Amino acid sequence: MALLYDYLIIGGGIAGTSAAEAIRKLDPGSKIAILEEEEYPLYSRVFLPSYARGEMPLEKVMLRRLEDYSRQNIDVYLSETAKQVDFSRREVFSESLKVFSYKKLLIASGGRVKPLEFEQEFKDRILRLQTLDDARRILELGSAGRLRRVVILGGGFITLEFLNIFRKYGSETTLLFRDDYFWKGQVEERGGKFFEELFFRNRILAHAREEVSELRRVGSDIQVLTKNGLKLAADWLAVGIGLKRSFELVRGVSE
Numbered sequence: 001m002a003l004l005y006d007y008l009i010i011g012g013g014i015a016g017t018s019a020a021e022a023i024r025k026l027d028p029g030s031k032i033a034i035l036e037e038e039e040y041p042l043y044s045r046v047f048l049p050s051y052a053r054g055e056m057p058l059e060k061v062m063l064r065r066l067e068d069y070s071r072q073n074i075d076v077y078l079s080e081t082a083k084q085v086d087f088s089r090r091e092v093f094s095e096s097l098k099v100f101s102y103k104k105l106l107i108a109s110g111g112r113v114k115p116l117e118f119e120q121e122f123k124d125r126i127l128r129l130q131t132l133d134d135a136r137r138i139l140e141l142g143s144a145g146r147l148r149r150v151v152i153l154g155g156g157f158i159t160l161e162f163l164n165i166f167r168k169y170g171s172e173t174t175l176l177f178r179d180d181y182f183w184k185g186q187v188e189e190r191g192g193k194f195f196e197e198l199f200f201r202n203r204i205l206a207h208a209r210e211e212v213s214e215l216r217r218v219g220s221d222i223q224v225l226t227k228n229g230l231k232l233a234a235d236w237l238a239v240g241i242g243l244k245r246s247f248e249l250v251r252g253v254s255e
Contacts, residue, residue, distance in 0.1 A: 001099075002091060005033045005075075008102035010082045010092065010249065012036030013045075016108035017064060024072050032074045035094065037081040040132055041066055048135040049161040053168045054143060061132065082109075085249050111243030119239075122215045125222045127238040129158055129165075141236075142169040150174070151224045151234045153212055155182055158240030166238070167202060174232055175199065176210040176224075212237070 007023050009016045012034045020032050042064040050056035069076045081095040085105070092100040113130050127141075127150075128134045141147050147169045152162050155177030166173045179185075181192025182199075199206040207230065214225040215237065224232040 002101035003033070003098065004031065004101045006030040006103045007032045007106070008092060008100050008104070009034045009106045009108060011108035011110060012038070012042060012076060012078075013108065013110055014042065014063075015110070016106065017042045019106055019108060020074050021072060024074060033100065034069075034074065034076045035080045035082050035092070035100070036076060036078050038131060038133075039079045041069065041076060041078065043132050045130075048129060048132065049165060051132075052129065052135040052138040052142070052165050054139055055168075061135075082249060107249055109249070113239070114241050114244050116212070116239065118215050122222065122237070125215070125236055127162075127236050129161060129238075129240065130243075138165060145169075147171045147236065149234045150236045150238050151176065151212075151232050152238045152240065153177075154240030154242070155179055155184070156186070156240065156242065158242070162238045162240055163202075163204065173204050174234070175204055175206040176212065176226060176230075177206075177208060178211055180208055182206065182208070 006027070007020070007030055009020055009032070016034055020034055023030065023032055041062070043062050047056055047061045051058065051061050066076065080098070082092050083095050084093040085091070086093070090102050090105070092102065092105070094100065113128055116126070119126055127138060129138070142165070147166060149172045150166050151174045152159055153176050159175065159177070163173065163175070181189060182195040184192060196206065207226070210226045210228055210230065212224055213227045216223040216225065218233070221233045221235065222237065224234055224237060
């Protein structure tokens, strides 16, 4: 039997949660539900780097508690992944086999990290910084002194956050990025020179025009091989190559 809602929101991040709360103010008597694939209510992704560095307690990262949703009469389903939408029947099918029926649907599922071809095989050695679980993992590893040698892949904002985190934990850090200089497209070449000097002063080995071609396990290490022939021994590969938008649920839908 389907669970019936006037408003169904897929995605419990800042967009989905803000929408649910705004709808509640405009339509006090309606039935509203949020489907969130993570196991946590709304938290600040902006604060994740500070949390990963051990500089911010978890309670400040969390922006909502379950009681906040209950007080506004908003049903929130955590660890609930929407797998398919039947737009003609106005039904959403979840991974847990629940069926949600809606009058109006909002898809606010954001984006997903761009996967690497070898990510599944080496997920025990790859670090991300997209979710609360990612940040908690880095915090635990750093606090245990296990971030000794890290190779970072990426040339943008997340990479800068990684660099700050690993600097805090005293990691030996190597940076690989594809462009001619760091953050190309966001800063001019002189800005790239500034980053180059900054990396040098902080003992970060930065390699431009590089990509990871392969990972290998060598004893307790991983070996990072690049397309230009570098071979780097590391404990971890930190990946900050951005997101791709989540369009799976609406793929093939015409206007």
